[in-house]
Amino acid sequence: MPSFPNGISSEGQKSGGGKLAQGDHKAQQALARRQWILEQRKSLPIASVERRIVDEVRKNETLIIVGETGSGKTTQLPQFLYNAGFCKDGKVIGITQPRRVAAVTVAKRVAEECNVELGQKVGYSIRFEDVTSSSTRIKYMTDGLLLREALLDPYLSRYNVIIVDEAHERTVHTDVLLGLLKNVQFARSRSTIKQHNFDNANANKYVVSDKEDKTQSFSTLRACQGAKLTSLKLIIMSASLDARGFSEYLGGAKAVHIQGRQHPVDILYTYQPEPDYIDATLITIFQIHLEEGPGDILAFLTGQEEIEAVERLVHERGHQLPEGSQQIITVPIYSSLPSEQQMNAFKPVPYGFRKVILATNIAETSVTIPGIKYVIDPGLVKARSYNPVTGMESLIIIPTSKAQALQRSGRAGREGPGKCFRLYPESEFGKLVDSTVPEIKRCNLSNVVLQLKALGVDDIIGFDFMEKPSRMAIVKSLEQLLLLGALTDDYKLSDPIGCQMARLPLDPMYSKALILAGEFKCMEEMLIVVAMLSVESIFYFPREKMEEAKAARKRFSSPEGDHISLVNVYRASAECLEKSREATSKEKTIEKALNKWCRENFINYRSLRHARDVHSQIQGHVQQMGLSLSSCGDDMLQFRRCLTTSFFLNAALKQPDGSYRAMSSSQTVQIHPSSVLFRTRPECIIFNELVRTNQNYVRNLTRVDPLWLPELAPQYYAAEN
Numbered sequence: 001m002p003s004f005p006n007g008i009s010s011e012g013q014k015s016g017g018g019k020l021a022q023g024d025h026k027a028q029q030a031l032a033r034r035q036w037i038l039e040q041r042k043s044l045p046i047a048s049v050e051r052r053i054v055d056e057v058r059k060n061e062t063l064i065i066v067g068e069t070g071s072g073k074t075t076q077l078p079q080f081l082y083n084a085g086f087c088k089d090g091k092v093i094g095i096t097q098p099r100r101v102a103a104v105t106v107a108k109r110v111a112e113e114c115n116v117e118l119g120q121k122v123g124y125s126i127r128f129e130d131v132t133s134s135s136t137r138i139k140y141m142t143d144g145l146l147l148r149e150a151l152l153d154p155y156l157s158r159y160n161v162i163i164v165d166e167a168h169e170r171t172v173h174t175d176v177l178l179g180l181l182k183n184v185q186f187a188r189s190r191s192t193i194k195q196h197n198f199d200n201a202n203a204n205k206y207v208v209s210d211k212e213d214k215t216q217s218f219s220t221l222r223a224c225q226g227a228k229l230t231s232l233k234l235i236i237m238s239a240s241l242d243a244r245g246f247s248e249y250l251g252g253a254k255a256v257h258i259q260g261r262q263h264p265v266d267i268l269y270t271y272q273p274e275p276d277y278i279d280a281t282l283i284t285i286f287q288i289h290l291e292e293g294p295g296d297i298l299a300f301l302t303g304q305e306e307i308e309a310v311e312r313l314v315h316e317r318g319h320q321l322p323e324g325s326q327q328i329i330t331v332p333i334y335s336s337l338p339s340e341q342q343m344n345a346f347k348p349v350p351y352g353f354r355k356v357i358l359a360t361n362i363a364e365t366s367v368t369i370p371g372i373k374y375v376i377d378p379g380l381v382k383a384r385s386y387n388p389v390t391g392m393e394s395l396i397i398i399p400t401s402k403a404q405a406l407q408r409s410g411r412a413g414r415e416g417p418g419k420c421f422r423l424y425p426e427s428e429f430g431k432l433v434d435s436t437v438p439e440i441k442r443c444n445l446s447n448v449v450l451q452l453k454a455l456g457v458d459d460i461i462g463f464d465f466m467e468k469p470s471r472m473a474i475v476k477s478l479e480q481l482l483l484l485g486a487l488t489d490d491y492k493l494s495d496p497i498g499c500q501m502a503r504l505p506l507d508p509m510y511s512k513a514l515i516l517a518g519e520f521k522c523m524e525e526m527l528i529v530v531a532m533l534s535v536e537s538i539f540y541f542p543r544e545k546m547e548e549a550k551a552a553r554k555r556f557s558s559p560e561g562d563h564i565s566l567v568n569v570y571r572a573s574a575e576c577l578e579k580s581r582e583a584t585s586k587e588k589t590i591e592k593a594l595n596k597w598c599r600e601n602f603i604n605y606r607s608l609r610h611a612r613d614v615h616s617q618i619q620g621h622v623q624q625m626g627l628s629l630s631s632c633g634d635d636m637l638q639f640r641r642c643l644t645t646s647f648f649l650n651a652a653l654k655q656p657d658g659s660y661r662a663m664s665s666s667q668t669v670q671i672h673p674s675s676v677l678f679r680t681r682p683e684c685i686i687f688n689e690l691v692r693t694n695q696n697y698v699r700n701l702t703r704v705d706p707l708w709l710p711e712l713a714p715q716y717y718a719a720e721n
């Protein structure tokens with residue numbers, strides 16, 4: 001473990017004496033840590049170019065900053081700008097991150113560096129969690145959150161500077177945000193906001209124009225009326241971005257490079273390609289553990305299932321370590337893990353243990369995980385892929401890009417020299433693509449289109465994307481939103497359905513299902529289903545106890561399908577919680593009881609916890625929107641009809657040969673073996689997911705009456721008949 005005086009690895013230290021002496025000791029420790037942080041900040045490569053960078057920001061409206069991982073961009077630049085007076089008049093510096101975990105941990109670090117309480121001068125805001133106050137001047141947030149803020153404050157008027165960090169990731173939110181920020185910057189640089197076309201019947205709309213008569217319309221501009229707008233500084237940052245491409249897109253923006261890195265990272269490759277990356281990861285973990293010096297390990301895997309498999313294997317093999325060996329503690333981190341469990345990766349483990357973090361690419365950029373000295377990179381990532389013609393979205397495992405490999409190795413070498421073990425030969429590195437295909441080109445765009453419409457961008461095809469998604473993908477999304485009633489016949493956001501759907505942070509079909517659930521009086525059931533479908537694998541089937549696990553699942557199975565089975569699991573878990581609450585008020589004991597219940601029923605405890613979180617968050621939104629929290633009780637017919645009305649685009653009919661035909665794409669699909677309807681094979685089904693492995697599978701199904709389709713979705717099925 002690193003030997004800095006931060007209390008992180010201090011579990012072994014004992015503080016002697018009485019209360020006073022203990023207080024002194026703590027104060028001394030705090031002082032020593034402050035000094036250590038100060039020294040560390042001074043030694044960052046960015047520290048020596050502070051003045052130059054601040055000057056460049058002053059001189060340029062838009063700036064691209066490229067600097068090695070760990071050079072201090074994310075933590076230091078906002079502080080430099082704050083100190084240089086960029087927050088005068090109460091304005092804020094906003095820094096976007098593609099991931100929640102980065103926004104939270106970096107904000108915590110910067111608050112500590114500034115010696116302020118988190119949420120005061122330095123804060124963060126992520127979906128469902130806002131740790132800021134009126135005194136916040138440096139605000140870290142996810143890119144998706146800034147997009148949502150733009151719905152209420154289209155000029156982002158509270159910000160003087162917006163830094164788009166880790167722009168190389170090109171998440172769909174980053175790309176939409178970049179286009180939007182260009183517009184906002186343009187509009188703010190024009191000094192006059194002419195309030196014309198202000199129409200009282202539709203008081204949320206008016207048009208901003210500049211001398212060149214370029215018009216930009218925004219909705220909900222009321223918030224900005226009378227606001228004094230200054231120009232907006234835009235900074236794009238990364239260790240691994242294509243500066244030229246960004247510069248071209250941003251009107252020839254200047255790019256500055258920060259040279260140097262604080263600590264070296266040795267890169268090691270294998271001699272041969274590894275046929276089984278899970279096994280190779282496992283071997284490398286133990287090789288490092290037995291042969292290398294102290295320091296924690298960060299291994300990148302592709303998803304929750306692989307992480308859980310490796311966790312089990314590390315535990316099994318950990319028992320076979322020679323007597324007296326240092327013990328290993330594994331800590332998982334992936335996006336569907338509840339936030340507080342994600343934070344475990346950043347916490348110290350007991351003195352004398354080696355921490356092995358098993359992570360997806362959630363830990364790839366921006367984060368500094370204290371103690372990490374070794375990184376294991378099998379060179380693979382799970383990525384989204386979407387075919388607009390068939391509407392098929394799938395997750396596929398593909399090689400990382402060079403940019404991702406660089407980011408991964410950059411997680412070592414942050415507190416001292418590090419090592420990165422790439423589990424592929426060096427010759428393979430040269431063959432990797434420079435950067436990943438932007439997500440916007442490989443995902444279903446319905447949500448993006450809905451958000452842009454809500455932001456007042458009517459011409460989606462003409463929107464200034466850095467790289468345009470295919471026309472087909474945009475048209476398909478527009479069609480889908482029209483059929484869902486989110487858009488009017490002339491492709492404007494409909495009121496209230498479209499406006500309500502845009503307010504819910506969910507896929508449009510799920511949002512529609514919740515809005516309809518109010519009418520079908522099955523909101524409680526639909527909330528549960530939406531929450532349970534937002535997490536990965538609720539059921540858990542260990543190979544060695546397959547029969548027991550299958551029997552356990554039968555206890556929750558409904559002949560109507562998977563959705564109602566999920567409702568049954570959720571309700572049974574809620575009963576378990578209720579019973580434990582009657583017996584005790586200790587939260588830890590209650591959680592333990594739930595964990596035990598999950599183990600007995602082969603339910604994935606982590607996934608269920610996450611689903612419970614999502615449930616309470618969405619319920620909050622639904623209540624705010626004034627939708628009633630009704631339940632259909634045992635009358636699941638209403639619930640199934642509601643599912644049909646919202647997911648009618650995902651219907652499939654059984655064919656004479658026993659396969660199914662997806663109604664919207666005419667593709668042949670099969671029921672996934674994990675479905676409770678796998679054997680019963682009803683005539684007509686509604687599904688939530690279409691996935692491609694060796695075949696086209698549909699997952700999460702409910703049996704419905706085929707006659708409901710033309711009755712409940714005449715806009716789609718009446719025309720077909």
Ligand SMILES: Nc1ncnc2c1ncn2[C@@H]1O[C@H](COP(=O)(O)OP(=O)(O)OP(=O)(O)O)[C@@H](O)[C@H]1O
Pocket residue numbers: 040044067068069070071072073074075076105106109238239262365366367368369370410413414415
């Ligand atoms: N939570 C933390 N705990 C300990 N040290 C930290 C923490 N956060 C940052 N640091 C230190 O500050 C350095 C700079 O971090 P910062 O995130 O600003 O770098 P960066 O240039 O943005 O890197 P990247 O491109 O990888 O995001 C780290 O290398 C590390 O030494």
